[in-house]
Amino acid sequence: MDIFVKSLPFKYKPEQVEALFSAYGVVESVQIIKDRATGQSKGFGFVQMPNELEALSAIIALNGAEIEGLKLVVEASEPKKNAPRSPFASKSKTPKGLPSKFGKGGVDLPASAARKSRKGHGRGTKY
Numbered sequence: 001m002d003i004f005v006k007s008l009p010f011k012y013k014p015e016q017v018e019a020l021f022s023a024y025g026v027v028e029s030v031q032i033i034k035d036r037a038t039g040q041s042k043g044f045g046f047v048q049m050p051n052e053l054e055a056l057s058a059i060i061a062l063n064g065a066e067i068e069g070l071k072l073v074v075e076a077s078e079p080k081k082n083a084p085r086s087p088f089a090s091k092s093k094t095p096k097g098l099p100s101k102f103g104k105g106g107v108d109l110p111a112s113a114a115r116k117s118r119k120g121h122g123r124g125t126k127y
Helices: 014-022 052-062 111-119
Strands: 002-006 029-034 041-048 073-076
Touching: 002 052, 014 029, 014 041, 014 052, 052 073
Parallel strands: none
Antiparallel strands: 002 041, 002 073, 029 041
8 A cells, every 4th residue: 555644854764764654564665755956855755565454554643643843644645647637748848740930948039029128128118
């Protein structure tokens, strides 16, 4: 059973989370989610326990427990939904099938708009 754990202390390592849950049964894996840019913990993660009864007892015992001044939130993890992704979530700049009239960095401005902004015009004020 997958378990979602929120409000973990940022300095907690997977071994420490495993020690918390192993008191209630066998822990298969622990994953603490980290920020991609900084590598720092985001304060939540997932614990996987093979025995559902042991997992439920861990959820009941640890939900609301206080660790280093933080109140843990422990609940059964819901499976990922296979909802269609938004076309805006795509990593590519131009959706498939559309002509690429945009540059790599975003929308190309007409040359006249670029000239106006360099001269000070086009910002809502005229002299």
